[in-house]
Amino acid sequence: MLRIYLAPALSLLLLCTLYAEPTLDSNIIESNLLESFADSSEPSTQEAFIRPNNSTEQILHLQNITPESTLSSTLYVGQRIPITYRVLFFNNASLNQSSFKEKTSTNAIALENPNQAWQEVELDSSTAQSLQKTYEITYLFKIKSQNAKIPAFEVSAIASDGSYIDVATSDPIVLNATDLYQNKNYAGVVGEDLRLGIYKAKSYDDQGNLIAFELIAKNANLEDFKILEIDKQGIERSSFGPLESKAIFYAVVPKSMQHLLFEYFSTQTNRFEQIRIPIVPTADGVTTQENLKPKNTYLMYWALFIGGVAISCFVLAFFSKRLRKIWLALGVIIAIYLLYYLFYTKTATLQAQTNIWILPTHNSTLLETTSEAMRIKIIGEHGEYYKIITPKEAIGWIRKDDAH
Numbered sequence: 001m002l003r004i005y006l007a008p009a010l011s012l013l014l015l016c017t018l019y020a021e022p023t024l025d026s027n028i029i030e031s032n033l034l035e036s037f038a039d040s041s042e043p044s045t046q047e048a049f050i051r052p053n054n055s056t057e058q059i060l061h062l063q064n065i066t067p068e069s070t071l072s073s074t075l076y077v078g079q080r081i082p083i084t085y086r087v088l089f090f091n092n093a094s095l096n097q098s099s100f101k102e103k104t105s106t107n108a109i110a111l112e113n114p115n116q117a118w119q120e121v122e123l124d125s126s127t128a129q130s131l132q133k134t135y136e137i138t139y140l141f142k143i144k145s146q147n148a149k150i151p152a153f154e155v156s157a158i159a160s161d162g163s164y165i166d167v168a169t170s171d172p173i174v175l176n177a178t179d180l181y182q183n184k185n186y187a188g189v190v191g192e193d194l195r196l197g198i199y200k201a202k203s204y205d206d207q208g209n210l211i212a213f214e215l216i217a218k219n220a221n222l223e224d225f226k227i228l229e230i231d232k233q234g235i236e237r238s239s240f241g242p243l244e245s246k247a248i249f250y251a252v253v254p255k256s257m258q259h260l261l262f263e264y265f266s267t268q269t270n271r272f273e274q275i276r277i278p279i280v281p282t283a284d285g286v287t288t289q290e291n292l293k294p295k296n297t298y299l300m301y302w303a304l305f306i307g308g309v310a311i312s313c314f315v316l317a318f319f320s321k322r323l324r325k326i327w328l329a330l331g332v333i334i335a336i337y338l339l340y341y342l343f344y345t346k347t348a349t350l351q352a353q354t355n356i357w358i359l360p361t362h363n364s365t366l367l368e369t370t371s372e373a374m375r376i377k378i379i380g381e382h383g384e385y386y387k388i389i390t391p392k393e394a395i396g397w398i399r400k401d402d403a404h
Contacts, residue, residue, distance in 0.1 A: 188226050234359070235247055
């Protein structure tokens with residue numbers, strides 16, 4: 001009787017066992033396939049570019065080695081500050097890439113040497129034994145506002161076998177700068193030194209004098225130089241650099257002004273220093289605005305030369321019978337050219353909304369913009385510019401394309 005009841009149960013158990021075995025074998029095969037892919041010599045892209053976990057050996061170390069005295073000292077808007085980073089590589093790792101995590105050219109800060117390259121350095125022998133290579137880089141930042149921040153800096157290194165990349169990040173640097181423009185005499189320059197070079201002054205018109213002066217600065221933002229109370233001013237020539245800068249500035253000042261005064265902030269003395277330029281108009285020219293009269297010295301010498309050639313032709317005609325007619329004709333032609341040169345003044349018409357500049361340079365200060373069409377006299381030229389006299393006897397420069 002028991003046999004009758006157990007037979008169906010045993011048959012059912014045997015059937016389930018037969019159908020279950022293929023499923024078990026399939027799982028084992030799938031597991032083996034996954035392990036074979038994990039052991040492959042060609043790791044996946046994600047595994048190759050991120051250090052997967054803390055058990056993987058660290059292959060770089062990043063440091064901000066900017067002196068604490070630099071960061072803790074009083075900083076000023078317009079000042080340049082050097083920030084130096086050092087990266088140490090271990091186990092034959094090499095540099096992959098480096099960059100700032102945020103923009104470095106904003107209204108608050110400006111990176112002035114973004115293409116700066118890493119430089120390999122040598123450490124002391126005891127430290128160098130455990131290292132492969134050490135690099136340093138110094139970035140130069142210009143502070144543009146009181147609340148400036150240097151973004152976080154990130155460096156990545158690739159392992160010697162190319163299996164993974166390690167990443168290190170330096171914290172951002174918050175800079176609290178002082179705005180010096182509360183001083184009304186401040187000309188916008190902060191640096192170690194600023195000194196006056198050559199300078200000249202020239203009568204410009206009935207109301208003002210034109211003064212040109214050279215400034216030489218050391219570790220300073222000379223490009224920001226501006227005298228607050230002067231409307232018409234600018235830069236004629238400049239050579240700005242991170243260590244030393246030179247530039248020739250010009251300004252139109254009232255005739256009643258006897259000295260041009262301004263101040264800069266010295267980071268050496270930690271105080272404002274005053275520059276005083278005497279304004280003594282002379283008959284000599286001032287840079288490219290020289291010789292403001294219609295017939296300048298060069299023109300006078302050229303006229304004397306032409307006159308001398310004409311006289312020489314007449315003298316040769318008197319003594320040479322064979323070539324007398326040729327010399328006479330040549331002398332007459334030169335004399336006519338001389339009269340035309342001396343008494344004819346070239347004129348042109350300026351349309352409304354035409355700019356007249358103080359100097360023939362692309363960054364010159366605007367003298368005026370014509371409100372209506374006017375007839376002007378052309379008294380000289382320089383490159384792409386004409387020197388002109390307006391009906392009000394103002395002297396300036398226009399682009400040749402604006403003369404009609």
